[in-house]
Amino acid sequence: MTKPVTRTRIQRKNIALISEAALSVFSTYGFRGSTVDQIAREANLSKPNLLYYFPSKEAIHGHLLSTLMETWLAPLQDMKDDGEPLEEILTYMRRKLQMSRDHPRESRLFANEIVQGAPRIIEMLETELKDLVDEKAKVIEGWMDDGRLAKSDPYHLIFSIWSLTQHYADFDVQVRAVLGPENDDPFPAAERYLTTLFTRLLAP
Amino acid sequence: MTKPVTRTRIQRKNIALISEAALSVFSTYGFRGSTVDQIAREANLSKPNLLYYFPSKEAIHGHLLSTLMETWLAPLQDMKDDGEPLEEILTYMRRKLQMSRDHPRESRLFANEIVQGAPRIIEMLETELKDLVDEKAKVIEGWMDDGRLAKSDPYHLIFSIWSLTQHYADFDVQVRAVLGPENDDPFPAAERYLTTLFTRLLAP
DNA sequence: ATTCCTTTTGACCTTTTGGTCAAAGCGGAG
DNA sequence: CTCCGCTTTGACCAAAAGGTCAAAAGGAAT
Numbered sequence: 001m002t003k004p005v006t007r008t009r010i011q012r013k014n015i016a017l018i019s020e021a022a023l024s025v026f027s028t029y030g031f032r033g034s035t036v037d038q039i040a041r042e043a044n045l046s047k048p049n050l051l052y053y054f055p056s057k058e059a060i061h062g063h064l065l066s067t068l069m070e071t072w073l074a075p076l077q078d079m080k081d082d083g084e085p086l087e088e089i090l091t092y093m094r095r096k097l098q099m100s101r102d103h104p105r106e107s108r109l110f111a112n113e114i115v116q117g118a119p120r121i122i123e124m125l126e127t128e129l130k131d132l133v134d135e136k137a138k139v140i141e142g143w144m145d146d147g148r149l150a151k152s153d154p155y156h157l158i159f160s161i162w163s164l165t166q167h168y169a170d171f172d173v174q175v176r177a178v179l180g181p182e183n184d185d186p187f188p189a190a191e192r193y194l195t196t197l198f199t200r201l202l203a204p
Numbered sequence: 205m206t207k208p209v210t211r212t213r214i215q216r217k218n219i220a221l222i223s224e225a226a227l228s229v230f231s232t233y234g235f236r237g238s239t240v241d242q243i244a245r246e247a248n249l250s251k252p253n254l255l256y257y258f259p260s261k262e263a264i265h266g267h268l269l270s271t272l273m274e275t276w277l278a279p280l281q282d283m284k285d286d287g288e289p290l291e292e293i294l295t296y297m298r299r300k301l302q303m304s305r306d307h308p309r310e311s312r313l314f315a316n317e318i319v320q321g322a323p324r325i326i327e328m329l330e331t332e333l334k335d336l337v338d339e340k341a342k343v344i345e346g347w348m349d350d351g352r353l354a355k356s357d358p359y360h361l362i363f364s365i366w367s368l369t370q371h372y373a374d375f376d377v378q379v380r381a382v383l384g385p386e387n388d389d390p391f392p393a394a395e396r397y398l399t400t401l402f403t404r405l406l407a408p
Numbered sequence: 409a410t411t412c413c414t415t416t417t418g419a420c421c422t423t424t425t426g427g428t429c430a431a432a433g434c435g436g437a438g
Numbered sequence: 439c440t441c442c443g444c445t446t447t448g449a450c451c452a453a454a455a456g457g458t459c460a461a462a463a464g465g466a467a468t
Contacts, residue, residue: 033236163371
């Protein structure tokens with residue numbers, strides 16, 4: 001009934017090719033603004049050939065999103081109860097910022113989906129993501145209650161890490177336009193600024 | 205040669221109707237993901253009737269964007285050299301947060317445009333916006349040099365105000381999914397959190 | 409009531425889009 | 439070398455998309 005688990009060399013290559021191309025296209029134009037032809041062209045495949053590997057445009061998009069979610073949640077999952085609180089949070093922030101630098105298309109794919117109402121992942125947000133954030137918010141609150149971090153709202157603290165770090169991927173063109181051409185890589189300054197920000201906010 | 209400046213009552217009504225509808229549609233699906241039919245339906249007009257007021261889909265979108273930019277830059281323009289520094293910045297932050305609450309569609313229209321590479325406003329970002337930010341960054345830097353604000357990067361400070369406040373409009377569904385249905389209005393807590401954040405970051 | 413300008417619409421056109429299908433090409437196990 | 443299943447493609451289709459146009463309908467000043 002289900003498809004064979006073992007993929008041929010060609011299948012692996014083409015699925016990877018399509019995923020790459022689809023990531024570029026979907027992250028730039030959103031789901032409805034992207035076309036199958038465009039993805040096929042970007043992948044150097046004919047449209048029917050692409051549709052031989054994925055049954056529909058929806059399927060490609062869904063494949064990307066579910067692959068992405070794991071990568072996306074990993075840094076927060078790795079924030080552990082038993083470290084030095086401020087260091088744990090700064091490390092989380094830095095890993096998220098790293099992802100904005102190294103995987104801006106993934107960040108924009110996600111941003112497009114959320115901005116447009118998250119029709120395809122709203123359920124995941126309300127279950128997996130909410131559960132994870134609830135858990136980590138408790139950890140953070142524990143640190144604050146123990147006086148190891150200055151008090152503030154743990155949920156909005158997490159939101160602020162998301163928004164500040166993802167901004168450098170999602171709004172990249174704006175950041176670069178404002179900083180001007182002489183300042184070619186905004187990330188080092190961003191990391192210094194965000195380190196200062198969270199240190200002053202959270203140092204007990 | 206140019207169109208008459210005086211608009212009839214009907215023109216004013218229909219242009220307003222179309223702008224409203226187009227704002228809803230474009231902010232949800234982005235430029236390429238939106239259709240003229242959809243906007244016409246939302247505005248309760250026939251498609252040819254809509255195209256009687258705007259020559260093309262591009263024209264509607266352009267009209268919205270240029271109207272929006274003025275509203276969008278106003279709060280930063282209003283940040284004045286002669287106030288109490290921390291208060292000026294907190295007021296700016298609060299006005300931006302207010303805009304996320306009261307005009308989320310405008311924020312998402314803007315976000316869609318930027319995330320998708322800002323093809324239609326990149327020039328404005330590199331001139332008007334950059335000039336304005338350069339000017340205000342100088343003001344902020346002056347405050348820091350005078351010891352009236354703690355030092356940090358003024359450009360990234362402005363970016364952080366943008367990202368933190370717009371997050372509550374652009375990523376609204378995610379914020380609500382994570383906070384759960386019992387917490388229906390995230391804005392009061394957001395304002396308290398952001399006030400604390402910027403106070404701790406900037407208080408001299 | 410007539411006129412003239414504004415507004416509205418049904419029918420239509422072309423291009424683009426997501427998707428199908430039968431047939432041709434290919435590659436490696438026997 | 440010869441199958442046989444995997445891969446690729448040209449041709450095609452129906453629906454949706456942006457946009458046009460001529461003609462009908464409205465409305466207000468005379």
